[in-house]
Amino acid sequence: MLNSSSTLTNAQLIDLWLHGKSANTVDGYRRHAERFFAHVNKPLADCTLMDLQLWVMTLRCSDNSKRVAVGAIKSLFSFAKELGLIAANLGILVKSPKAKNRLAERILTEKEVQLLINSTTNPRDHAIIRLLYFAGLRVSELCGLKWRDLKARGDGGQITVFGKGEKTRTVLIGAGMWREINELKGNAKRDDPVFVSAKGGHLSxxxxxxxxxxxxxxxxxxxxxxxxxxxxxxxxxxxxxxxPIHLLQKTLGHSSVAITEMYLHARPTDSSGLYLPDDDD
Structure with missing residues (x-):
């Protein structure tokens, strides 16, 4: 157990904290941590609750972005406490701002999805948009796909996805989507990226x-x-x-069906207001 914050610089602590996390998490959390340390200008062990509260007051962004930033620093404090670098986890005393749930605003209609697909004529980009929709992939999962991750299955195919939390899952796609992806393959080898950038590597x-x-x-x-x-x-x-909601949970790679259930609340199939008279006469 470490007993002194002087054994690690702030930069070294950040590196330890972020080790093994996804590239997306590393980018965002590192940015928040570096800005926090630039504000307090001291080691984590010397930070006070007032330092934390004053830093939160400096955040000039949406409530959702503020919640992510506060969550990152709370995670950093928890990690430092587990290492024994700090005597107390002050992060638990800082409340994360509540953010309005805007999920319903980010759900396209089926017609809008079709418009999005139809507006794209480039074969690679057309396949990207369709696969994001039909397989429900995260963008990082799509970018990381190699041809070895794709396998024929009946008229369609299956995709092995390396997802969030370093978990692997298999997603099935239909015949039309399978044909469209394979039209992009050309002479590509098993370890080549499915979606290729202008430089020949994985698309960013x-x-x-x-x-x-x-x-x-x-x-x-x-x-x-x-x-x-x-x-x-x-x-x-x-x-x-x-x-079935459990099938959707498996397809999306959610750790809990409770996460998947948020879509039931975002787009309810019924509402009590629909049972009331709505005549203008």
Missing amino acids: RSMVFLIVKKAANRAGIEGNVSPHWLRHSHASHSLDRGA
């Missing part, structure tokens, strides 16, 4: 965000449409069409 997350955003603009869809909107839409539409 930022490029996929740009592909989806441009498609949404061409389709005239309002809002900051992102790849995750297609994952949300996959969940909502499949439930609307009768997919």
